[in-house]
Amino acid sequence: xxxxxxxxxxxxxxxxxxxxxxxxxxxxxxxxxxxxxxxxxxxxxxxxxxxxxxxxxxxxxxxxxxxxxxxxxxxxxxxxxxxxxxxxxxxxxxxxxxxxxxxxxxxxxxxxxxxxxxxxxxxxxxxxxxxxxxxxxxxxxxxxxxxxxxxxxxxxxxxxxxxxxxxxxxxxxxxxxxxxxxxxxxxxxxxxxxxxxxxxxxxxxxxxxxxxxxxxxxxxxxxxxxxxxxxxxxxxxxxxxxxxxxxxxxxxxxxxxxxxxxxxxxxxxxxxxxxxxxxxxxxxxxxxxxxxxxxxxxxxxxxxxxxxxxxxxxxxxxxxxxxxxxxxxxxxxxxxxxxxxxxxxxxxxxxxxxxxxxxxxxxxxxxxxxxxxxxxxxxxxxxxxxxxxxxxxxx
Numbered sequence: 001x002x003x004x005x006x007x008x009x010x011x012x013x014x015x016x017x018x019x020x021x022x023x024x025x026x027x028x029x030x031x032x033x034x035x036x037x038x039x040x041x042x043x044x045x046x047x048x049x050x051x052x053x054x055x056x057x058x059x060x061x062x063x064x065x066x067x068x069x070x071x072x073x074x075x076x077x078x079x080x081x082x083x084x085x086x087x088x089x090x091x092x093x094x095x096x097x098x099x100x101x102x103x104x105x106x107x108x109x110x111x112x113x114x115x116x117x118x119x120x121x122x123x124x125x126x127x128x129x130x131x132x133x134x135x136x137x138x139x140x141x142x143x144x145x146x147x148x149x150x151x152x153x154x155x156x157x158x159x160x161x162x163x164x165x166x167x168x169x170x171x172x173x174x175x176x177x178x179x180x181x182x183x184x185x186x187x188x189x190x191x192x193x194x195x196x197x198x199x200x201x202x203x204x205x206x207x208x209x210x211x212x213x214x215x216x217x218x219x220x221x222x223x224x225x226x227x228x229x230x231x232x233x234x235x236x237x238x239x240x241x242x243x244x245x246x247x248x249x250x251x252x253x254x255x256x257x258x259x260x261x262x263x264x265x266x267x268x269x270x271x272x273x274x275x276x277x278x279x280x281x282x283x284x285x286x287x288x289x290x291x292x293x294x295x296x297x298x299x300x301x302x303x304x305x306x307x308x309x310x311x312x313x314x315x316x317x318x319x320x321x322x323x324x325x326x327x328x329x330x331x332x333x334x335x336x337x338x339x340x341x342x343x344x345x346x347x348x349x350x351x352x353x354x355x356x357x358x359x360x361x362x363x364x365x366x367x368x369x370x371x372x373x374x375x376x377x378x379x380x381x382x383x384x385x386x387x388x389x390x391x392x393x394x395x
Contacts, residue, residue, distance in 0.1 A: 015226070016128045016129070017165060017190075017191070018127075018128035018129075018160070018165040018225070019128060019225050019226040020158065020163075020165075020186065020187030020190055020191070020225050020226075021186045021187055021189070021190035022186060022232060023183045023185075023186040023232050023233065024186070027183065027185060027186060027200070028232070030182065030202075031182055031183050031232060031234075034182060034202050034234075035202075036202065036203055036234065041232070042183075042223070042232070042233070042234050042235075044220050044221070044222075044256075045218045045220060045256055045257075045258045046220060046256045046257070046258075046285075047285075048220055048221075048222070048254060048285040048286060049283070049284075049285045049286075050221075050222040050283070050285070050286055051283070059282070060280075060282045060321070063282075063321045069321060069323075071368070072323035072324065072368055073318050073321070073322070073323060073324050074137065074318060074324055075137060075324055075325075075363070075366040075367055076366050076367055076368060077365070077366035078138075078366065079137055079138035079315065079346075079347070079363075079366060080138075080346045080362055080365070080366070081138050081139060081141050081346060081347050081348050082141055082345070082346050082347065082348035082349035082350075083141070083142075083348070084100065084141040084142040084348035084349075084350070085142065085146070086142075086146050086147070086148050088100075088350055089108070089110070089147070089148060089350065090148070092110070092113070093110050093352050094352065094355070095352045095353070095354035095355060096111070096112050096113075096242075096244050096245060097109075097110065097111050097112070097244075097245045097247070097270055097271065097352060097353055097354065098110040098350050098351065098352045099247075099271060099273070099310055099343070099350070099351060099352075099353065100141075100345075100348065100349070100350040100351075101273075101310060101312065101345055101347060101348075101349070102120070102140060102141055102347055102348060103121075103136070103138060103140065103141070103315065103316035103347040103348075104119075104121055104161060104312065104313060104314070104315070104316035104317060105118065105119040105121070105156065105161070105162055105249075105251070105252075105273075105275065105312045105313045106118065106119050106120050106121050106122075107119070107249065107273050107310070107312065108147065108150075109240065109247055109273075111212065111240060111242045111245050111247060112211060112212065112242030112243050112244050112245055113210075113211070113242075114151045114152075114209065114210050114211065114212050114242065115148070115149065115150045115151050116150070116151065116152055116153075116154055116209075116212070116214075116240055117147070117150045117152070117153045117154070117176075118153075118154045118156070118238070118249045118273065119154070119155060119156055119162040119163075119249075119251070120144070120153060120164065120167045120171070121161060121162065121164040121167055122140050122143075122144045122164065122166065122167040122170070123136075123164045123165070123166045123167060124136055126159075126160040126161035126164070126317055126319075127160055128160065128165075128225065133160070134161070134317040134318055134319055135317075136316055136317060137315065137316055137317065137318065137324075138315070138316060138347055140347075140348075141347050141348025142348065144167065144170050144171070145170070149174070149176075150171070150174070150176045151176065151177065151209055151210060151212075152176060152177045152178070152179055152199075152209045152212075152214065153171055153176050153177070153178045153179070154178075154179045154180075154214065154238050154240070154249065155178065155179070155180045155181070155184055156181070156219070156235065156236055156237065156238065156249065156250075156251025156252060157181060157184070157219075157221060157223050157233070157234070157235035157236065157251055157252060158183075158184050158187055158223050158224070158225050158233050158235075159223070159224070159225070159252065160225065161317055161319065162251070162252065163184070163187065163225075165191060168187075168188060168191050168193065169191055169192060171193075172188075172191060172192040172193045175197075176197070177197050177198075177199060177209055178193060178197055178198050178199065179199045179201065179207060179209070179214045179216075179238070180198065180199070180200055180201070181200070181201060181202075181216055181233065181234035181235055181236040182200055182201060182202045182216075182233070182234040183200075183223075183232050183233035183234055184200065184233050184234070185198045185200040186233070187225070187233075199214070201214075201215075201216035201236070202216065202234065203216055203217060203218045203234070203236060204216070204217065204218075211242060211243055212240055212241065212242050213239075213240070213241045213242075214238060214239070214240050215238065215239040215240075215241070215266060216234075216236040216237075216238060217236060217237045217238065217239055217248075217262045217266065218236070218237065218256075218258045218262070219235050219236055219237045219250065219251050219252065219253035220253045220254040220255070220256040220258075220285065220286065221235040221251065221252045221253050221254070221286050222235065222286060223235050235251060235252065235253075236251060237249060237250045237251045237253060237262070238251065239262070239266040239269075241266070245270045245271075246266070246267065246268070246269045246270055247269055247270060247271045247272065247273070248262070248266070248267070248269045248271075248272045248273070248274075248300055249272075249273045249312075250272070250273065250274045250275045250288075250293075250296065250312070251275065252275055252278075252286065252287060252313065253275060253286070253287070253288060253296075254284065254285040254286045254287060254288060254292075255288050255292035255293075255295060255296055259296045259299035259300050260299045262299075262300060263299055263300040263301060263302055264302070267300050267301060267302060268300070268301045268302055268306050268307060269300060269301065269306075269307050270307050270308070270353055270354070271307050271308045271309075271310060271353040272297055272300055272301075272307060272308075272309050272310065273310045273312045274288070274293045274296055274297055274309055274310070274311065274312065275287060275288055275293065275312055275313035276288060276289070276290040276293035276311045276312070276313065276314060276327045276330070276331050277311075277312075277313045277314025277315070277319075277320070277322075277327040278313055278314070278319040278320040279292075279320060279322065279327075280320045280321055280322065282321075287313075287320070289330070289375075290311070290327055290330035290331040290333075290334050290374075291330065291334045291374070291375045291376055291377055293309075293311070293331065293334070294309070294331065294334040294335050294338065294340060294376070294377055295377045297309045297335075297340060298338065298340070298377065305338055305339045305340040305341070307341070307353065308341045308342070308343050308353040308357060309331075309335060309340055309341065309342045309343070310342075310343050310345075311327065311328070311331045311342065311344065314327040314328065315327070315328070315347070315363065316347070323367070323368070323370060324363075324367055325363045325364070325367035325368070325370060326370060328344060328361060328363045329361070329363075329370050329374070330374045331344075332344070332361060333374040333376055334374060334375075334376040334377060336376075337376035337377065337378070338376070338377055338378070341357060342357075342359070343357045343358055343359070344358055344359060344360070344361060344362070345358040346358070346362050
């Protein structure tokens with residue numbers, strides 16, 4: 001028995017800090033009491049495959065290592081970055097709402113006098129190790145310390161490209177609050193965030209930060225940072241509502257019918273930040289294609305184009321077999337087909353959804369051309385939230 005305990009202690013000592021910590025105690029009890037936890041794991045709102053199955057793993061490896069596809073999965077030159085400064089962000093937004101995409105899924109939202117930072121990743125790699133794993137394709141637009149005070153950091157789930165150890169450790173030394181899905185607080189406490197600065201929520205639970213209401217809403221994804229995926233931390237999309245504005249951050253998610261319910265209960269939204277990258281036929285249920293992202297946008301807005309869509313989860317890391325520039329091109333085509341306003345800023349470029357939108361396809365300057373017809377959603381002026389959206393175009 002003593003030898004077994006010694007072995008367990010030794011294995012824990014070898015565990016990288018970036019793996020975080022497993023939920024325990026009252027936190028684990030709360031997880032087990034969640035209506036979204038069954039048979040020892042959190043479950044998705046719809047049946048979901050989270051890993052390639054059958055022979056797909058071998059085919060995926062072939063796709064990743066095929067020379068012609070590798071070339072297209074990276075930019076051909078230096079990715080442009082807006083040289084963001086604190087001065088850019090010190091002036092309050094004239095409309096009361098300003099978004100600054102820092103790359104991937106990291107967004108600073110200045111909403112109704114508050115500053116909300118979604119999924120901040122300032123590390124060089126989305127990996128538990130600093131010597132291996134996907135490396136960022138462009139620098140962060142500004143140092144984290146130059147960002148200025150943040151009222152609340154919102155985390156969608158605990159994957160490395162959304163929950164970054166060095167970034168959280170730096171933010172732990174500030175007085176910001178953290179809003180996280182159920183179970184994720186175990187990682188943050190392990191890294192030095194005091195428990196009294198955590199707001200840990202199940203789906204449809206809400207918390208107040210100043211005059212803002214933050215609500216964790218469903219997503220269709222999965223979790224895990226260690227060698228074993230225990231599904232003991234939840235994943236979520238987020239609604240942030242102020243006195244004048246409402247925004248939605250999708251986190252990582254596959255398309256599912258629940259977007260309509262989120263829109264009906266919490267929308268419509270002035271702006272949405274929707275995942276449109278890192279999709280693949282090998283994992284169709286856990287990441288959306290740009291067509292699905294635009295379809296989700298319409299669902300969130302009650303069935304018709306409304307507000308501004310900011311595409312996220314692309315351009316910063318190479319995480320899927322598709323060409324690097326494909327999410328940008330496909331999103332413009334899909335949104336244009338239904339008349340949905342889209343903002344495509346370079347990383348670090350602040351914009352106000354109620355003002356002039358950045359719409360220039362900047363990625364074309366540093367990518368190989370893509371010549372194909374994109375599948376897009378179809379919508380009619382009389383569309384309602386109960387309409388079916390059909391695909392047109394070639395797959």
